[in-house]
Amino acid sequence: MIDLSALRSLLAVHQHGSVVAAAHALDFTPSAVSQQVKRLERQQGAALLERVGRGVVLTDVGRLLVERGSRVLDDLESLENLGHDGSRPVGPFHLATFATAHRGLVAPLLARLSVQAPELRITTGEADPREVVRQVARGAADAGLVHDWESVHLELPAGVDAAPVHTDRADLVVHQDHPFAARSSVTPRDLVREQWVCTPAGTICHDWLVGMFAHHALRPDLRFIDPEYASHVALARAGVAVALVPRLGRGPLPEDVVTVPVVDPVPQRRVQLVWRRATTDSPARRLVHAVLGELAGDA
Incomplete structure (x- = not known):
């Protein structure tokens, strides 16, 4: 019988382009991924990867194995949902999310689900949206909340679906x-000569801020780097920087701090729920999605 763990490793190599990247996505060592692929090759009696330059x-x-194997893995995951009563989601459910959604959407989500589905045991974890997508794709999370901006879009791998949950806007603070x-x-x-505090390079919000200025062929003065928007507000309050802070999860601002709308372009981001296509019919996923829609409508 084919080794399903090894099959998942081969799929990860295909999705991420290298053994090293696949190992990172699966939280394995490159050696472990290589050994699993070799195990599959022995089972199939044929080579599954060939080296091209520094990659494979x-x-x-x-x-052929990836094409057919991905369908098998999806079908196996779908079987997990057959024994559940759709009206009563039970068991563990891990939701990956980004920081402001954790405060603005997930906190009230957990409060409602504790009443509506007390037997559903939800855990959460925080990461940048790109990492959230990777966690969902490899099965480390059952679903994820992500965001992207008009000029900075998230790429979803095959087998991962998404649906909009909320539209958020950021203001100058x-x-x-x-x-x-x-x-x-x-x-x-107006803002090109200001000193900015911004999230770290490589995060979607950082890429958006840089892109907002690039829209006008300008470069911002990114003087201070911090992942926490609370720190951004503190620096703005101290008068040493300005910041672009989303409304979702922002909370009350100090009395001596004000927000100003930004235009041309308007900093607007799309918040989405992502999940593996094989879990579309999961009662837990459907309930989480429905309650998030209710919360976004109340916002």
Whole structure:
């Protein structure tokens, strides 16, 4: 019988382009992934990967195994949902999410589900949206909340579906004595000489801020880097920086801090729920999705 764990490793190599990247996605060592692929090759009696430069590509047999094997794995995961009463989700459910959604959507979600589905044991974990997608794709999370922006889109791997949950907007945050505090709106051209606090490079929000200025062929002065929006507000309050802070999960601001709408372009992001296609009919996933829709409608 084919080794399903080894099959998942081969699929990960196909999805991520290398043994090293697959190992990172699966939380394995590269050696472990290589050994699992070799085990499959012995079972199939044929090579599944061939080296091209510094990377690897699937052989014809490897591509066929991935194509048919992915359907088998999806079908096996779907079987897990057959024995559940759709009206009473039970058991563990891991939801990966990003920070502001954790505060703005997940906290009230957990409160409602504790009443509606007390036998559903939800755990959560926080990560950048790109990492959330990877966790969902490899089965480390049952579903995930992600966001992307108009000019910075998330790529979803095969077998992962998404549905919109909420539309969020970000505002400029400044001290009340800042020259822009009384403005009805500002544009990136107004803000190019400001000192900014921003999330780290490689995060979607960082990429959006840089792209917002690139829209006008400008570059922002990213003076301070911090992953926490609470720190951004603190620096703006101190008068040493300005920040772009989303409304979702923002919470009350200090009295001496104000927000100013940004236009041209408007910093607007799409919040989505992502899940593996094989779990579409999961009662737990469907309930989580429905309650998130209710919460977004209340926002």
